[in-house]
Amino acid sequence: MVLSFYVHIPYCIKRCGYCDFNTYTPNELQDGASLEIVSNDYIDAVLLELDAAPSDEVPTIFFGGGTPSLLPAKDLGRVISAIKARNGMTADCEITLEANPDSVTEEKLQGYLAAGFNRISFGMQSAQPHVLAVLDRTHNPANVKRAVDMARAAGFESISVDLIYGTPGESLDDWRATVTEALSLDIDHISAYALIVETGTKLAAQIKRGDLTMPIDDLMADMYLLVDQMCNGAGLNWYELSNWSKPGHECQHNIAYWKSANWWGLGPGAHSHIDKKRFWNVKHPTAYKQKLFAKESPVAESENLTEEQLRDEAIMLAIRMRTGLALSSLNKQGQDNLQAYIATGHVVISDAQIQLTAQGRLIADRLVREALG
Numbered sequence: 001m002v003l004s005f006y007v008h009i010p011y012c013i014k015r016c017g018y019c020d021f022n023t024y025t026p027n028e029l030q031d032g033a034s035l036e037i038v039s040n041d042y043i044d045a046v047l048l049e050l051d052a053a054p055s056d057e058v059p060t061i062f063f064g065g066g067t068p069s070l071l072p073a074k075d076l077g078r079v080i081s082a083i084k085a086r087n088g089m090t091a092d093c094e095i096t097l098e099a100n101p102d103s104v105t106e107e108k109l110q111g112y113l114a115a116g117f118n119r120i121s122f123g124m125q126s127a128q129p130h131v132l133a134v135l136d137r138t139h140n141p142a143n144v145k146r147a148v149d150m151a152r153a154a155g156f157e158s159i160s161v162d163l164i165y166g167t168p169g170e171s172l173d174d175w176r177a178t179v180t181e182a183l184s185l186d187i188d189h190i191s192a193y194a195l196i197v198e199t200g201t202k203l204a205a206q207i208k209r210g211d212l213t214m215p216i217d218d219l220m221a222d223m224y225l226l227v228d229q230m231c232n233g234a235g236l237n238w239y240e241l242s243n244w245s246k247p248g249h250e251c252q253h254n255i256a257y258w259k260s261a262n263w264w265g266l267g268p269g270a271h272s273h274i275d276k277k278r279f280w281n282v283k284h285p286t287a288y289k290q291k292l293f294a295k296e297s298p299v300a301e302s303e304n305l306t307e308e309q310l311r312d313e314a315i316m317l318a319i320r321m322r323t324g325l326a327l328s329s330l331n332k333q334g335q336d337n338l339q340a341y342i343a344t345g346h347v348v349i350s351d352a353q354i355q356l357t358a359q360g361r362l363i364a365d366r367l368v369r370e371a372l373g
């Protein structure tokens with residue numbers, strides 16, 4: 001067995017209006033405090049949690065957030081070194097840093113490489129200033145090219161950007177310009193997500209008040225088909241519903257999730273999946289640190305997955321991938337239900353694997369619910 005690690009870094013300088021990730025600004029954690037103050041003993045807590053994890057060899061580590069690139073390389077490097085010393089890493093272990101294009105410098109990037117990172121993912125979201133403004137993002141679009149070029153010059157082997165489509169006020173031409181700009185960068189991988197309006201966010205309030213209107217489903221579908229076509233045309237092939245990469249640059253960490261492998265999430269609110277059990281930590285960084293410094297477990301809740309849950313989850317995850325789902329994993333009823341979707345061109349069968357076409361990917365969730373249930 002192998003074990004992937006997710007390391008949560010729960011800090012951002014400012015909360016973007018659409019985001020409900022488990023992240024905090026220094027001021028939210030402690031009145032008037034700086035990032036250095038609120039995060040100073042955070043890595044100590046993470047290292048204490050690491051003691052409880054299994055000791056299998058590690059094929060991937062992913063530092064996500066929040067904004068991991070706010071922390072210095074020496075801090076994140078402590079976690080990498082501890083995992084390496086304790087578990088050992090596979091020779092080609094993928095170590096990813098999620099980064100904000102504004103928060104990297106040449107010196108910092110070199111530090112991250114020296115600490116062991118070999119993959120970096122920048123939150124680009126859009127190349128259009130008016131779209132970034134609605135998303136309430138702080139970065140200047142020109143910083144993305146600067147950050148990508150700096151990361152490449154520093155020696156990162158694999159560079160990705162995250163994009164968001166379907167922002168209120170974003171036209172298909174806006175989205176085309178964003179994807180064109182992303183593909184002009186020296187990158188190997190793109191993740192493109194449809195904007196989700198999360199309850200309780202500033203964006204949700206703006207929509208509720210009628211200040212902003214979400215795009216209609218047809219436009220969202222056209223945006224998905226456009227990014228798919230443009231990426232495939234530029235040599236970045238789709239390998240999961242929302243992810244495209246040059247050959248050999250698929251995100252191995254995400255693939256581990258999608259294949260229901262074992263992973264351990266370190267940090268507040270982080271989820272773990274070990275064999276048939278899922279568990280997750282207390283959400284707030286202060287509670288998380290208190291538990292660990294008091295030598296208590298930070299786990300908030302856990303559940304044992306039933307065979308049925310495991311099967312449903314495996315189906316849902318496998319169908320999202322280009323490799324698809326083994327036809328044999330469906331029962332007779334599921335295989336019969338599938339015929340209608342083959343007739344409408346949403347699904348193809350290749351080498352006894354069920355694979356979604358681009359049209360099928362637009363309705364992946366419905367297809368899983370209706371056809372495969």
Ligand SMILES: C[S@@+](CC[C@H](N)C(=O)[O-])C[C@H]1O[C@@H](n2cnc3c(N)ncnc32)[C@H](O)[C@@H]1O
Nearest residue numbers: 018019065066067098100123162193194195196
């Ligand atoms: C933790 S953030 C990435 C790192 C960094 N904090 C940043 O934003 O640049 C992970 C990604 O999730 C996506 N994301 C966050 N909230 C979203 C939402 N409401 N709808 C769609 N995508 C979202 C964004 O694309 C973002 O880049």
Ligand code: SF4
Nearest residue numbers: 012015016019065066
């Ligand atoms: S999108 Fe990224 S930078 Fe913005 S609040 Fe969420 S985690 Fe922080």
